[in-house]
Amino acid sequence: MAAPKLDIGTQYADKYGFHDPEKYVFKAKPGLSKEIVEEISWMKAEPEWMREQRLRALEIFYKKPMPLWGNTEILNTIAFNEIYYYLKATDKQENNWNEVPEQIKKTFDRLGIPEAERKFLAGVTAQYESEVVYHSIREDLAKLGVIFTDMDTGLKEHPEIVKEYFGTVIPAADNKFSALNSAVWSGGSFIWVPPGVKVEIPLQAYFRINAEKMGQFERTLIICEEGASVHYIEGCTAPIYSNNSLHSAVVELIAKKGSKIRYTTIQNWSTNVYNLVTKRALAHEQAVVEWIDGNLGSKLTMKYPSVYMVGPGAHGEVLSVAFAGKGQHQDAGAKMVHLAPHTSSTILSKSISKDGGRTSYRGLVKVAKGAENVKCNVRCDALLLDEESRSDTYPLMQIDEKKVQIGHEATVSKVGDEQLFYLRSRGLTEQEATTLIVKGFFEPFAKVLPMEYAVELNRLIALEMEGSLG
Amino acid sequence: MKQEILKIQNLHAEIEGKEILKGVNLVIHSGEIHAIMGPNGSGKSTLSNVLMGHPHYKITQGEILFKGENLISLKPEERAKKGLFLAFQYPTSVPGVNMVSYLRTILKNVKGSDIPVREFRKLLEEKMGLLEMDKSFAQRYLNDGFSGGEKKRSEILQMALLNPELAVLDETDSGLDIDALRTVCEGIKKTFQSENSLLIITHYQRMLNYIKPDFVHVLAEGKMVKSGGPELALELEEKGYDLVLTH
Numbered sequence: 168m169a170a171p172k173l174d175i176g177t178q179y180a181d182k183y184g185f186h187d188p189e190k191y192v193f194k195a196k197p198g199l200s201k202e203i204v205e206e207i208s209w210m211k212a213e214p215e216w217m218r219e220q221r222l223r224a225l226e227i228f229y230k231k232p233m234p235l236w237g238n239t240e241i242l243n244t245i246a247f248n249e250i251y252y253y254l255k256a257t258d259k260q261e262n263n264w265n266e267v268p269e270q271i272k273k274t275f276d277r278l279g280i281p282e283a284e285r286k287f288l289a290g291v292t293a294q295y296e297s298e299v300v301y302h303s304i305r306e307d308l309a310k311l312g313v314i315f316t317d318m319d320t321g322l323k324e325h326p327e328i329v330k331e332y333f334g335t336v337i338p339a340a341d342n343k344f345s346a347l348n349s350a351v352w353s354g355g356s357f358i359w360v361p362p363g364v365k366v367e368i369p370l371q372a373y374f375r376i377n378a379e380k381m382g383q384f385e386r387t388l389i390i391c392e393e394g395a396s397v398h399y400i401e402g403c404t405a406p407i408y409s410n411n412s413l414h415s416a417v418v419e420l421i422a423k424k425g426s427k428i429r430y431t432t433i434q435n436w437s438t439n440v441y442n443l444v445t446k447r448a449l450a451h452e453q454a455v456v457e458w459i460d461g462n463l464g465s466k467l468t469m470k471y472p473s474v475y476m477v478g479p480g481a482h483g484e485v486l487s488v489a490f491a492g493k494g495q496h497q498d499a500g501a502k503m504v505h506l507a508p509h510t511s512s513t514i515l516s517k518s519i520s521k522d523g524g525r526t527s528y529r530g531l532v533k534v535a536k537g538a539e540n541v542k543c544n545v546r547c548d549a550l551l552l553d554e555e556s557r558s559d560t561y562p563l564m565q566i567d568e569k570k571v572q573i574g575h576e577a578t579v580s581k582v583g584d585e586q587l588f589y590l591r592s593r594g595l596t597e598q599e600a601t602t603l604i605v606k607g608f609f610e611p612f613a614k615v616l617p618m619e620y621a622v623e624l625n626r627l628i629a630l631e632m633e634g635s636l637g
Numbered sequence: 638m639k640q641e642i643l644k645i646q647n648l649h650a651e652i653e654g655k656e657i658l659k660g661v662n663l664v665i666h667s668g669e670i671h672a673i674m675g676p677n678g679s680g681k682s683t684l685s686n687v688l689m690g691h692p693h694y695k696i697t698q699g700e701i702l703f704k705g706e707n708l709i710s711l712k713p714e715e716r717a718k719k720g721l722f723l724a725f726q727y728p729t730s731v732p733g734v735n736m737v738s739y740l741r742t743i744l745k746n747v748k749g750s751d752i753p754v755r756e757f758r759k760l761l762e763e764k765m766g767l768l769e770m771d772k773s774f775a776q777r778y779l780n781d782g783f784s785g786g787e788k789k790r791s792e793i794l795q796m797a798l799l800n801p802e803l804a805v806l807d808e809t810d811s812g813l814d815i816d817a818l819r820t821v822c823e824g825i826k827k828t829f830q831s832e833n834s835l836l837i838i839t840h841y842q843r844m845l846n847y848i849k850p851d852f853v854h855v856l857a858e859g860k861m862v863k864s865g866g867p868e869l870a871l872e873l874e875e876k877g878y879d880l881v882l883t884h
Contacts, residue, residue: 584693586729591713592689592722593795594746603742607733607778 198248201225204350207253211319211353214326224339224349231343234469237529238496241467245441250413252351252384308366313397314359315370318386321357328359332390336419336447336475345445348384348417355385355416360395360426369398369431369617387418389428391454396427402434402620412440414465420448422456424478429457433620435627436464438495444470452478452507459615462489462497463627471529473502476510483512488612490631491524491556500529500561503543505571511542517612518549519605520556528577529561536567544574550608551581552601602632639666641705642803642834648699650687657683659859660699665803665834672837672845674870675856676878681838682726684856685807689723690716703803717747722801724792726808730780736791737761737775740798747799764797768824786817793821797828805836810844822847842874857882 196203204225208218233242308315314325322329339349356372391397414436422428428448436442442465448456458472474483485501503512518526528547549558560577582604590600606613606628613621643665650658657680665671675681687694688701690713701708708716731739740761745751752760761775768790780788789809796804806825810818825848829835837850845853845867853870855863855878862882863869873881 583729586731588689588691588713589725589729590731592717592725593743593799594714594717595743596712596714599746603734603739604731607731610733610735610778 197251199225199228199250199252199347199351203252207351207353210253211322213322216330217322220334220339221350221352224346225351227339228343228346228350231340231346233343237469237498237527238467238525241441241496242443242469245413253353311364311366312361313364313366314357316357318355318357318388319353321388325357325359328390329357329388332388332419332421333386334419336421336449337417337445341445344415344443345417348386348415348445352384352386352417354383355387355418356389356399356401357387358389358397358399360389360391360397362392363394364392365395366397369400371400371402383412383414383416385416387416388421389419389430390421391423391426391428393423394425395423398429398431400431400617400620402432402623412436414440414442414444416444416446418444418446420446420456422448422450422454422481424451425453426451427455427457429459430472431459431616431620433461433616433624433627434464434468438464438466438492440465442466442468442470444468446470446472447502448472448474448483450474450476450478450481450483450510453480454478455482455484457484458486458501459612460485460487460499461612461624462487462499463631464495465497466494467496467498469498471500471502471531473504473531474512475504475506476512477506479507479509481507481510483510485512485514485516486612486615487514487516488609489516489518489526490628491518491520491526492631493522493524496525496527498527498529500527500531502531503533504531505534505538505541505543508537508539508541510538513543514545514547515611516545516547517608518547518558519552519608520549520558521552523553523555523557525557525559527559527561529563531563531565532573533565534568534571534573538568539570541568541571541573543572545576546574547577548608549577549579550605551579552605598632602629605632639668641665642667642669642703643836644700644702646700646702648684648687648701649697650683650694651697652683652694656697657694657859658687661856661859661861663854663861665836667802667834668832669852670835670837670848670850671852671854672839672850672870673854673856673861674839674842674873677840679856680859681840681856682807683859685723685726685805685838688716688805689713689721714746717799717801718749720802722796722799722804724789724796724804724806724809726811728780728788728792730778730783732778732781734779734781736777736779739779740775740795743795744798760798764794764828767797767827768794769820770794785812786814786821789813789817789821790824793824793828797824800830801833803834803836805838807838808840809837810839810841818843819847842870845870855882 201222204221208221334349337345339346358370360366389399420428420430434442450456456474460472462468472485476483483503487499487501489497489499491497497518500516501514503514514530516528520526526549530545532543532545534541545562547560551558558579562575566573582601586604587597587600590603591597606625613624616624641664645661645663648658648661649656661684673681683694687696690711696709703719703721741757770790780791783791809821813821822844837844837848850867853865853867854861
């Protein structure tokens with residue numbers, strides 16, 4: 168029997184590729200220069216220190232070489248000079264849904280945002296282009312003293328908090344793309360949770376790129392004070408373009424003593440997007456940080472959410488799933504850095520490749536000397552849907568302490584003919600059977616998502632599996 | 638007059654160029670229970686796979702008529718919808734797929750229409766009760782981490798829900814201890830509807846102690862070499878395949 172032929176990507180335009188005619192208040196020239204960076208800072212009326220920080224970051228960006236690891240072949244096709252580094256869709260922030268421009272609403276309708284928002288959301292920061300157009304915080308959240316806003320507003324209204332933490336977890340000099348983000352960042356979320364406050368409902372933001380050759384450089388900073396907890400969710404879907412788009416975000420999390428942060432991402436960029444994101448968390452004493460990271464779209468994703476456990480008893484967790492179709496490379500993984508005793512972490516990575524798609528797990532587990540009684544468990548499962556697809560594992564361990572327990576397990580499996588025959592004998596078509604197997608494989612991820620996201624994920628999988636089965 | 642459910646005529650099938658079935662003939666009427674016995678390598682499992690339409694096997698000659706319609710050009714899922722069922726000797730597991738939603742999906746696919754959740758739950762509870770299955774079973778993933786006995790009961794549960802006109806049980810008794818065998822066979826008896834038909838494929842006679850066949854056939858080297866009543870199974874058990882087949 169022939170292996171199931173599934174075609175990903177080719178029907179993208181019909182499935183997700185709706186996009187609004189471009190209509191922007193301000194559109195910078197393509198390319199990157201000191202002038203562009205100054206113009207961005209001026210447009211945003213930023214404080215002097217941020218302007219200077221941006222310019223310093225730009226210098227670092229110029230000096231840093233491109234990464235020499237990962238998929239350098241694809242990485243080196245990024246044409247930095249053709250990218251727009253700043254866009255603003257409307258000149259004014261919207262607080263009320265009714266005031267959101269009709270065209271933008273239509274886009275959100277296609278994405279199912281309003282329903283989800285009405286039913287489940289406390290506050291929505293829907294990032295449309297580089298600027299936040301719609302933002303609402305439920306009243307009781309504000310009463311609790313929780314700050315949930317876009318990063319630009321955060322800088323305006325809470326400059327002292329932003330100045331204290333911005334760039335402390337991921338400095339501009341961390342890597343070339345964090346330098347780029349630090350120079351041209353725009354939008355993203357800013358969250359501060361006061362001590363002891365547990366935010367019960369997930370805070371959500373919806374990201375979307377909608378301009379050709381446009382770069383999106385959102386910057387997110389979440390600070391969870393002692394004993395507080397918060398769950399933040401970002402989900403992305405993008406329309407298709409003929410030219411390449413660059414998405415390079417920086418996300419910094421600070422979980423103070425005994426606090427808990429869960430950060431959930433479902434990204435479904437169109438298959439021409441470079442998705443190069445730096446995500447890192449600091450977990451202090453007894454704090455818990457969880458990255459739930461789903462990568463479905465993009466041309467190349469390079470993303471390794473990290474937890475630096477700096478206080479005793481801290482716990483880090485990464486649950487990462489990736490789906491790579493035709494022409495896609497998902498290079499994803501996790502980094503767990505144990506810098507204090509009695510810290511623990513788990514990494515679960517699950518990836519699916521089909522139609523020649525490629526997935527890589529790239530991980531780091533580091534235990535510093537003196538960090539005794541550390542426990543870490545890593546598990547990577549890869550599922551290949553056909554012979555042309557590929558999966559690689561690059562696990563790196565740097566253990567400088569003897570009293571540790573480290574576990575690592577990796578599996579690669581294929582959708583077997585026997586599995587398909589079994590399900591078909593129970594009345595499922597070959598495509599239905601494959602979809603069921605894929606959904607089952609992603610189940611450990613889906614079950615930690617809020618209901619509506621799990622439903623959306625299943626819908627996305629079904630869409631990806633649709634079509635050209637022979 | 639009883640309806641002819643299955644008619645296999647001069648069936649030849651091969652896998653990777655090697656002929657396994659060399660002219661099988663069989664007729665099953667509605668309400669009948671048939672058993673096919675045979676030594677290892679006689680083609681028993683090939684026959685069940687070919688009946689269900691396993692894509693690895695190639696049919697080179699002959700016909701499989703199901704209620705008068707030739708099945709050979711039909712896909713496995715189409716055969717399932719016609720009312721044919723195969724209980725696998727080695728059911729595969731599908732991790733992450735919840736039993737309840739899976740069972741509801743296959744029922745919908747085979748019957749062509751959805752049944753209300755409440756009605757489905759009632760049906761499921763009833764069948765699980767007949768099979769003496771623990772409720773927690775429904776919350777597990779499809780055959781994932783199941784013991785041999787649990788896998789076979791899972792097969793019979795699916796059969797009971799789909800209520801096929803003809804079920805082929807491929808060595809359902811293999812890998813079961815005496816207690817598990819009894820539970821599974823009792824389950825088959827309790828859920829079996831008398832107007833339907835069964836084709837039991839087995840190496841041993843022991844399963845037939847519980848489910849009494851109307852006809853017993855012996856398959857050897859890809860052909861039916863002997864047919865008879867239930868007494869044939871006992872004879873085989875007593876004397877062994879070699880002795881019976883050389884006489």
